[in-house]
Amino acid sequence: MxxxxxxxxxxxxxxxxxxxxxxxxxxxxxxxxxxxxxxxxxxxxxxxxxxxxxxxxxxxxxxxxxxxxxxxxxxxxxxxxxxxxxxxxxxxxxxxxxxxxxxxxxxxxxxxxxxxxxxxxxxxxxxxxxxxxxxxxxxxxxxxxxxxxxxxxxxxRAKKVIYELHDEFPQSLSNFNIIPESLVRFENVSVFYGEKPILRAINWEIKKGETWYLKGPNGSGKTTLINMMSGDNTKGYGQKLYLFDKQKGSGESVWDIKQKIGLFTTNLTEHFDGSSTVIEMILSGFFDSVGLIDKPSNLQSKIAEQWLSLLALLTQKNNQFSTLNESQKRMILIARAMIKQPPLLILDEPTSSLDDIGAQRVIALIKRIVNQSNTALIYVSHRPEKNLILDYTFELIANKSGSYGICLK
Known part of the structure; x- marks a missing residue:
């Protein structure tokens, strides 16, 4: 047979x-x-x-x-x-x-x-x-x-790929010294869409410099949590959700929040796939804009070039962003989110659908951010990356009455 x-x-x-x-x-x-x-x-x-x-x-x-x-x-x-x-x-x-x-x-x-x-x-x-x-x-x-x-x-099949970034970590222009110890705090926060419960009694605090792995099943509410933190979801209003020690809805604008948070999601590559050059894409992070609409200073341009040097993409700085491969695009967009070195960085599925080499490149960048910046990190993924070790895990447990969360070390 x-x-x-x-x-x-x-x-x-x-x-x-x-x-x-x-x-x-x-x-x-x-x-x-x-x-x-x-x-x-x-x-x-x-x-x-x-x-x-x-x-x-x-x-x-x-x-x-x-x-x-x-x-x-x-x-x-x-x-x-x-x-x-x-x-x-x-x-x-x-x-x-x-x-x-x-x-x-x-x-x-x-x-x-x-x-x-x-x-x-x-x-x-x-x-x-x-x-x-x-x-x-x-x-x-x-x-x-x-x-x-x-x-x-x-x-x-080929052996396992090991990839590292060797250039100096870029300097920071922004001053976030007055940021409180508590960056994000959920106190008994629940979310419903109509009559459907999504999140139930969430209690979670992210402090300065901490690194977190956010995990949970498909549809458990991870995206809802992220959007509540980034200001893109109004479900936190009227609840005990505190962003940088201010209760959500107490007078801050969405832009006040976004200035202190760097965000990467995989669909950003679709939104930004226009005519901007690679260096313009990174520079736009200074202005929280889609593409570059303001003229950067010489120092801002220098820092953008430092990020490109770290990513080994300096020779492509004047190429169109759309010509890069998927892993390069994601590295550029993570650098864009980090260029101000904000107090909090949220990375949503940064290695999803990448090949081994691309995933290793992105993980190498995240490890440098974790080890050489003061930025707190929330890393969201279904796939644990063996080379990435974070401080804590917040896991959403799916339930018919709404997902609840547990903190793990």
């Missing part, structure tokens, strides 16, 4: 276009080994069903009474997986299936894929080597003609 083959392909440099997806689904060796019927498990596929529901109210992978639009990332992928498997494909292509999933959904999906591998061939696209499933037998490669070939056994 022959052993069923399963394949993996490093997708770090791939762009999923309709033509490329079609090429994957029509690979000769897959059809020869398994049969003609193949399906694609991907956010790319999920986007198709989301658009059908949003534009035409056509529901394909949910019941008529249910809605894909109201589901979390994990719930959407569970529904898509079940829908595809019920069609009994001869092979299944899975595109970075564990990205942005919480530990519960990762565990569930891994177990389902292991069961499926007994009778269905799987081709896994991956960016992080640690995500490659153990039953994968064969690594694929894309040649110079953009053709996919079988090249090696799964044991021959």
């Amino acid at each position: 022959s052993i069923r083959k399963h394949y993996s392909l490093d997708s770090s440099t791939l762009k999923l276009t309709p033509d490329f997806v079609n090429e994957l689904l029509t690979l000769d060796f897959l059809k020869t080994d398994t049969g003609k019927s193949g399906l694609f498990f991907s956010d790319y596929t999920l986007k198709h069903y989301l658009e059908k529901e949003y534009k035409y109210d056509i529901k394909i992978i949910t019941d008529e009474q249910d809605s894909l639009l109201n589901k979390s990332t994990g719930e959407r992928r569970m529904l898509l997986f079940k829908y595809l498997i019920n069609q009994n494909p001869d092979f299944l292509i899975i595109d970075n299936p564990f990205d942005t999933l919480d530990t519960h959904h990762v565990k569930w999906l891994r177990s389902q894929l292991y069961k499926l591998s007994n009778h269905t061939t799987i081709l896994q696209l991956y960016r992080r080597k640690e995500d490659v499933l153990q039953f994968i037998t064969t690594e694929l490669n894309i040649d110079s003609d953009y053709k996919i070939n079988t090249i090696k056994s799964s044991e021959e």
